[in-house]
Amino acid sequence: MSLAPRRTLLILVPVVLAAVLLAILLLPGGPTTSRAAAGDTAEPTKPVTISGPFGRIALGGPWTVAEDARNTGLRAGWRGGNFSGKDVTIPYVPNAGRITGAGGVISHRGSIAWYRTKIQVDADGQYAIAFGSVNHHATVWVDGKQVADHTGEFLPFDARMSLKAGEHTLVVRADWRDPEKMKADGWHRLWFNFGGINREVTIRKLGPSEVQAPYVTTTLGGGAAKVRISAEVVNRSVERDVRLTGVLRRDGQDIQVEFPSVRLKPKETRRVQTEVTVQDPALWAPGSPNLYDLTLAVPNESAYQTRIGLRQIEKRGTNIFLNGERITLRGASIHEDAPGYGTGLRPEQMDSLVGDLKEIGANATRAQHPLSPALLERLDAAGILLWQGVGPTDSPGSWKSDTPAKAAVARQRVQTTLDEQQTHPSIVVWNLVNEIARNGGTDNGQVPYIRAMSKKLKTEDPGRLTALDVWATPVKYTAKDPVGGARVPERMGSVYRDIDAIGVTSYQGWYSDPGKSMAFLKDSIRRFTGEIKRIYAGKILVLTEFGAEANGENATNRPGGYGYQADLLKTTIDAYSADPAMSGTIVWNLRDFGVAPTFIGGSIRRTYKGTIRLVRGLNQKGLFTYGGRPKPSVAPVRAALQRAADDLQK
Template sequence: MAGREQPLGRAVIMPGVRGRTALLLMWGLVAVAIAVVAIPPASGGGAGSPTRVAGAGVRSLSARGPRLSPPAAVPLATGWRYAPDPGNVGLRNHWESAAGTRLGWAPVTIPNDFNPTVAGASDRPAVGWYEVSFTGPPVTPGRSWSVSFESVRRNAQVWLNGTEIGSSSDPYAPFALPARTLRPGATNILVVRVDTFEGAGSLPEDWWNWGGIMGPVTLQGVGRVSAQGLGVMPELGCANRCGDLLVEATLRSHSAGALRPELLVSATSPDGVTSTSVRAAGALPAGSARQVRFRVPVRGPLALWSPASPSLYRVQVQVLDGRSVEQVDALRVGLRSVRVRGGILYLNGSRLWLHGAAIQEDVQGRGAALTDSDIETIVSELRSVGANVTRAHYLLSPRLLDALDQAGIMVWEQPPVDHADPALASAAGRARALALLRSTLVGDRSHPSVLIDSIGNELSPTPDTTPGTRAYIDQASALARALDPGVPVALDTYCYPGFPAQRSYSKLDVLGISAYFGWYTGPPGHSIADFDGLAPFLRLTH
């Protein structure tokens, strides 16, 4: 239940079927909701979330001389106002324009949830408007600005100075919109309409439908070329004594002419040993995009990330064009290896035992608008029960993932593809689910705490004879391996006995079993009413 703590569950890794797939018994994990939090990244970049670095803080690692650096980001942290729209009349009455100045705006602090109580966050849709005024930063030739949002639930429309600049319908993923109508040196008005409507194409969700701006909003400088969807992931070898960083991104040109960008990557160990690599991306025509993927060898003895020792490397990725630094991102990345061998899950070559609790971004009186103290609380609560793992039904806040990286608490992550078989029956529904999976993978793949990429929760127990679900498992497992190749792929399943073995599960590395024995009755012919049925069910499943 929202805003109410429940007993924490535990998770245990069990030997797998045919010596390949590990099984995770999730006992009491589903429906456990404890207060989830979000910590702002430490200075110089969060643990695994890319943080755009201000120009004044950039030090080029190249010996080619001084460079033109990107401008400092501008946090839009103060001065926000809010107006409810219970009749959904704001669009018709043009609240995004000067007409909105007559509204009874009330000051709010971002992050902000406009329906932070269970009664207000039922399935009844709600609409709210946010506004903030700021002085526009200068615009230099060849550069522009974007408005970056960490998270808006559920649907967002954004206007700058009365002109719509874009929208988002992913409630959990960060997004950025071009600030095309920015007025340098003058007063600018940013307006955000947020609603919690779930359209015909929405997938079902088993948690509260919070609404609002759930994370920081920032003006980010945009160069002539940007690296989008940046991921920095470890690849270890030599029995975990040597390794590389796999760097992947999409380079997108914002220039009217052809460019020849390079990526300059540095990784500094906790002991101060720095590895540097430059990769030329080749000619990039005006307005085009290209995926880049390369490896950076890591020098020196490796400092591995684990719950006992969550060592983090400081990584900086610069996008260069000639003497111009077009973009700089800073991350804290951990080196770790996660493998399934003989049905057993291993971390850095050692057998891994998991014990922890699932979480929701859900705080009493604030909904999903998580503060720094909320993050500290959830990390403290997980530690207090001896948890080394947590589980989430959607992409967690980058600030929360950073905190879990630093605390050494592992994450069983999945997209919000939950009880979604009716939607997966159509090509459009599968496309929506795959888009949510993609944004989840791109958002979490640089975080060492994420040790499992689950592709969904409690889908049909018979995917082999459920065509849409079977197709989704095939496509989703391939997508997960392509975007995050170093992490095992999983699916969380029901615990119902009596169903035949499913060939679709051969696409997976790990199965998570929601153990409801003794809790619910189960469907006819597949009873889970008796807790004593759990042990024989697990033996048969193995």
């Protein structure tokens, strides 16, 4: 077996940190402004994500990738890099080209892939290789020595090691076999099982300290913004006093950020906090997404850069207020999925998703899994609010994180996402559960998890709302049951105590009473929302999931057709938006996306007994096709969302 040609990536050791900090803290146009803005094309060694530790270099490629469906690579010694394959750039999802048909069934079951690249460093020292996401289980070796082991996609992790100056071989084994076992272990997915390294990889040299996990919370008053800033400082040296400092910058205005000095033992990590006042701030909001550059540094040692928005989110009664004005959330949900790339989106595909949201006039979107920081930066720059799922995502009414060990992993998933994403102004809501049934499960640990995480988020991140998505699709209305058998409680239990907002999943006109007239749909929504408002009294209510599948294989005005989808979406948005107690509507979904090949429409096919034509392995509820072509529903949805926005201003 001949080995693939060697590829080398040069890692430049950061310049003397005193000079770097001078550039960061004193000179205009420092490293933050020299990086690619959201939507720009990144340079080959420049990370796609702006936010992060200073001195990161992207390991985009080339990499060599080899599939290992028979799991022979470990026995063959591939950890040392002695395998051949094809050259790719990262992110790269090996099975992204096969999601439907017989090939999609095999692809979804999962496989193993090995990745290899060469890195070269020009100085001895400690280094960290950061992975944005690997599905599902990742093992990392450098020069044949294991340096990291991690489970779970959409969760960042570091591989840390000492390196001598010179060339080194980096190898990653990604194992995404058996999605059913993943589900049983608390790693359920509501999308296709795309495997491999699906977010960017970077490397950086470590110094005597680190700055990580910055948090920002804004409170407005008297024409000023009080900005509470905190970050974790890690001491990698001897016991000593460490002082964090920084600067908040926008349009030539520099606001110094000073923290108290702290005494840290070797390897100790501590969160430090301060507050600054910004007079006459440029606030962040849809339509005016003003951003500030924030750099935090331990002088001469380490730094962290990010972009933030100054904005205040509040719950007032049952309404959402942004910067003192009521807002409603209007848009469509998104999945990170593109044909041929799967979850390994490139910048141009992220830009395309944001462009589609703009085309429908959205001011908000929703995601069931933590979005990539690079995509979040694009939502920040576009002024699009995000209802962000955090922690385990399970099927409706289900909860598989049902042992102490799995519950601990679930809690850590929330912490990891909070640490990675807290500074993004676009995130308005942390949603803890997808489609909880009634008052949740007490015997499977769901209620204790929600109670603990909702309290934690409200304490550590008070500038956002906490939410639960509820499984509320009616089944059949009766005189005694105005919610039609939806899995909602008769009255709220303790699980909702620290929850601000309820995301309602209700597929009226699709899974419930499909094919009925739009007049019937309006009346059923009126009856349904009246009861939902009673049950969830005092909570913000947003319709976060509704819609219908559509393709050209069905008669346009029947369920499954383009005309029926357009009428259902327009009618639903208008009906819910007419109720002043509702705080928004978010269509499911912006684009068609890949799902398990066992999915072919769900209960709608039982209703129509095979007369409806859908595609196995592809959820076609999107306003745009999988390839990004707008469906006929785009124009009426855009108009309905605009009517909702206009009504709010009356």
